[in-house]
Amino acid sequence: MSYPKVALIGLGLIASSMFWAMRRAGMDSHVTGYARSQDTRDTARRIGLCDEIVDTAEDAVRGADLVVLAVPVGAMGRVAQAIGPCLKPGCSITDVGSVKAAVIEQVRPHLPEGVNFVPAHPMAGTEHSGPEAGFAQLFDNRWCLIVPDGASDEATERLEAYWQALGANTERMDVAHHDQVCAVVSHIPHLIAYTMVGVADDLSRVSDQEVIKFSAAGFRDFTRIAASDPTMWRDVFMNNKDATLExxxxxxxxxxxxxxxxxxxxxxxxxxxxxxxxxxxxxxxEAGQDTDAPDFGRGGKKD
Amino acid sequence: MSYPKVALIGLGLIASSMFWAMRRAGMDSHVTGYARSQDTRDTARRIGLCDEIVDTAEDAVRGADLVVLAVPVGAMGRVAQAIGPCLKPGCSITDVGSVKAAVIEQVRPHLPEGVNFVPAHPMAGTEHSGPEAGFAQLFDNRWCLIVPDGASDEATERLEAYWQALGANTERMDVAHHDQVCAVVSHIPHLIAYTMVGVADDLSRVSDQEVIKFSAAGFRDFTRIAASDPTMWRDVFMNNKDATLExxxxxxxxxxxxxxxxxxxxxxxxxxxxxxxxxxxxxxxEAGQDTDAPDFGRGGKKD
Ligand SMILES: NC(=O)c1ccc[n+]([C@@H]2O[C@H](COP(=O)([O-])OP(=O)(O)OC[C@H]3O[C@@H](n4cnc5c(N)ncnc54)[C@H](OP(=O)(O)O)[C@@H]3O)[C@@H](O)[C@H]2O)c1
Ligand SMILES: NC(=O)c1ccc[n+]([C@@H]2O[C@H](COP(=O)([O-])OP(=O)(O)OC[C@H]3O[C@@H](n4cnc5c(N)ncnc54)[C@H](OP(=O)(O)O)[C@@H]3O)[C@@H](O)[C@H]2O)c1
Known part of the structure; x- marks a missing residue:
């Protein structure tokens, strides 16, 4: 059972991939999209992202059965505050943030009674961002962690079925554990990669040109991971302090x-x-979690 | 102009790839191989590696026009000591070690007058090792750094032509600079990857099973790089102390x-x-040094 009306708030890599994956799955949901900037909304209209692009988040969520918050972690609270009063009673709301405790803390206070909040985190991405970065295969065979945090079984199962239709495997996890697991398998590897690239960039005796030329000897993949969106990663570290510092x-x-x-x-x-x-x-x-070509967590390929 | 007789000392990933690349290039050199263990020599004979496998390093190098030291960096000195007295006057000797200053220091004293020592470092590898790990494409479009360190132009150019025939691009570099560049683009990235994997393995609150399951979120490629041969990497860090510590x-x-x-x-x-x-x-x-699939420096693929 899918959601008749879906609202995507934020139209970047994750939201646009969700839209294309919904279309690929043959879901007949009506999808409304909103992004903060006129630029992104214009692009979305131009490339046919969503059935309808509207100019305010409030308009996007009115009447929606599922609202997806797909903005940087640090912006989730403000978005929730804006749309809270416009949510349809009984609707589901989820997010795709890479951090869960802080998002829940910032979002929940703005949600009216009777709305089902089911936080989630699709563990898939590329180093590209924006409305044109998405593709339908992004979530194929990747994990989407579902953090019910008190949501009803019914609402949770419905969101799980939705993510599975988008191609992902789902697994439930509790909030604190989610943030710890992600610190280990994703956040700290990214911080380390950023640091290594920063160091290489900063040396006087080895030139940038040499680093670039000989990068294939191991360094190169650190640069790919370190090309990810600065805002997204700043927000991750600002909002998963305890686990990342540990x-x-x-x-x-x-x-x-x-x-x-x-x-x-x-x-x-x-x-x-x-x-x-x-x-x-x-x-x-042995667990079949790697192929010949390591790709820093970027399973699908845009073609 | 190739070398009529080539001796490969050490029959692991690099030496076996060199042999297959020589065959692919159509070189008609007679290739003699030697490895320390009976096991490796038996395997080499079974899979047809080299024209002849002999039971001592001394026998391997007798009459050779090019001797290639393809053993771990820490073993280069002892091998040079054993073969030094048997080298043909006027022959060329090279190594493939990932570190240059220490190898030169350990090898040179054992070489007789009139022998051309041209250190080199093919920057290509996989996380596999041993005589069966090699493949002809390993060096294709990868850099082989040549560190003449006083060798004649003629001997240097001959070795460059040889590596180019094996598929590599060559570049000359001085000793100290080589060790610094490699510390940045290869040695420290490997140490960091080993450390990250060690930390993940050691946590009590996040299980190994979880780390494995969700590894695709960034962590996974650290494990590939950290699966490289422990002896090779121990020797690299023991022999490139100053640059890696810096x-x-x-x-x-x-x-x-x-x-x-x-x-x-x-x-x-x-x-x-x-x-x-x-x-x-x-x-x-922009420099065309990356493709869609990051591979931690493992250009070629075994098929
Ligand atoms: N990329 C990944 O690898 C990945 C993986 C898993 C989860 N996530 C999570 O998914 C979420 C979205 O990531 P993404 O990669 O899709 O990002 P993205 O491509 O950079 O897109 C972000 C979207 O959020 C909007 N936005 C940014 N700041 C905002 C603000 N202050 N208020 C309102 N809207 C704002 C942007 O609007 P404009 O375009 O108008 O600026 C854009 O549409 C993040 O929470 C991230 O943690 C990302
Ligand atoms: N792998 C890479 O990514 C890479 C890249 C560039 C350069 N290199 C350099 O290439 C060299 C060889 O690496 P590899 O990857 O080919 O190694 P490998 O596959 O592990 O093979 C090493 C070979 O050296 C022999 N050997 C080991 N210890 C020895 C000792 N103490 N005395 C005599 N022989 C010994 C081994 O003999 P047994 O099989 O009988 O034990 C084996 O034949 C190293 O110096 C390394 O730094 C490696």
């Missing part, structure tokens, strides 16, 4: 231990460490 | 600054940082 603390601790091994010439410890980390890789390959 | 120092410094931004809620600085790092990515794409 993992970061562990990371620097281990890095210092390895640094010390290099300095003191303790090759045995390095060798043990490099051996131990092979197990996880084996698990990923 | 880059690591810069890395932790920047990481601390970003960590501080997260802690204090300084979103503007984070946003600026995440914006700045996009430039290098643009450079890489």
């Amino acid at each position: 993992i970061l603390g562990r990371f620097t601790e281990e890095l210092f231990a390895l640094q010390r091994c290099i300095r003191t010439g303790d090759g045995d410890t390095l060798h043990d460490y490099f051996t131990r980390t092979r197990g996880i890789r084996r698990g990923i390959v | 880059i690591l120092g810069r890395f932790t410094e920047e990481l601390f600054a970003l960590q501080r931004c997260i802690r204090t809620g300084d979103g503007d600085t984070l946003h600026d940082y995440f914006t700045r790092t996009r430039g290098i990515r643009r450079g890489i794409v």
Whole structure:
């Protein structure tokens, strides 16, 4: 059972991919879209994104059975505040934010009684953003984490069925655990990649031109991940502080231990460490979670 | 002008790929191979690697016009010591080590007068190792850095032509600069990936099973790079101490600054940082150094 009327608030990579995936799935929902800037709304109209593009978030959500908040994490609260009074009683509202505790804290107070809030997080993306970045295959075989956080079973199951129709696998998770898992598998890897690229960019003795030329030796994929949208990632770190700082603390601790091994010439410890980390890789390959071409979490390919 | 007789010392990923690439190029060199273990020599004979597999390094190099040291960086010195007295006067000797200053320091003292030592470093690899890991395409369009370090122009040009025939682009570089460039584009990215995987493996609140399941969100490619051979990487860090420690120092410094931004809620600085790092990515794409599928430096694909 799909949703007859869907409102997409924010028309970037995720929302536009959702729209194309809905069309591919043959859903006959009427989809209304809204984005903050005239520019994005014009583009959306030009490329046929959504059945209708409207000029205010309030207009977009009126009468909708499902409202999807697809804006940066830091903007979720303000959007919820604006649309709260216009939500149809009994409708479902979800978000696609990469962080869950902070989004729930910022969104929930603005929602009227009788509305079903079912937070979710499709774990799929590319380094591109905006209304033209989306494609129908983005969520295929990727995980969409559903964080019911008190939502009814019925509303939760309906959203799960929706995401599955878009191509994703779904899994329920509690709020705090979601934010921890994502800190490990996504947020800190991104921060580290940004840092590595920043360091390389900043060296005087190795030129940018050389870094670019020889980047294929390992560095290159850090640059892809570090080309992701700055606003999105700023908001992730501002809104998942505790979990990211905890993992970061562990990371620097281990890095210092390895640094010390290099300095003191303790090759045995390095060798043990490099051996131990092979197990996880084996698990990923055995679980069928990797293919020949690593792609930093970008399963689908735009064609 | 190729080399009539070539000796490959060490029969792992790099040496076996060199052999298949020589065959693909139609070189009619006679290739003799040697590896330390009976096991590897047996495998090499079984799969038809080299024209002849011999049981000592000394036998392998006798009469050779080109000797290739393709063993871990930490083993280069001992191998050079064993074969030094058996080298044909006027022959060329090269290595494929990922580090250059330490290899040169360890190898040169064992070489007789009149032998041309031309260190080199093909920047290509996969996370697999051993005699069966090689394939002819490994070096295609990848860089092979040539570090003449005093070798004659004639010997250097001959080695360059050889690597180009194997599919690589060549570039000359001086020793210290080579080790610095590789610390940035390869060694530190690998150390960081190993560390991230080690941290994930070590958490109590997020299980290995979860890390594996949701690895596609960014973490996964760190595991591929961190599945590389432990001996090779131990030797790299033990033998490129100064350059790796310097880059690591810069890395932790920047990481601390970003960590501080997260802690204090300084979103503007984070946003600026995440914006700045996009430039290098643009450079890489413009230079044609990346394709759609990031592969952590593993250009060729085994089929
Ligand atoms: N990209 C990923 O890899 C990924 C993966 C999983 C989840 N997510 C989450 O999905 C959400 C959207 O990401 P995306 O990649 O689709 O972003 P995007 O391509 O950058 O699009 C963001 C959209 O939000 C609008 N917007 C930005 N700031 C706003 C504000 N202050 N108020 C109202 N609207 C605003 C933008 O409007 P204008 O175009 O008019 O500026 C744009 O339409 C984020 O919460 C992110 O955490 C992203
Ligand atoms: N893999 C890469 O990504 C890459 C890229 C560029 C350069 N390199 C460099 O290429 C060299 C070889 O790497 P590889 O990937 O080909 O390694 P590999 O597949 O692990 O093979 C190493 C070979 O060296 C032999 N060997 C190991 N330890 C030895 C010792 N102490 N004495 C004598 N022989 C020994 C091994 O013999 P057994 O099989 O009998 O043990 C094996 O034949 C290294 O210096 C590495 O730094 C590697």
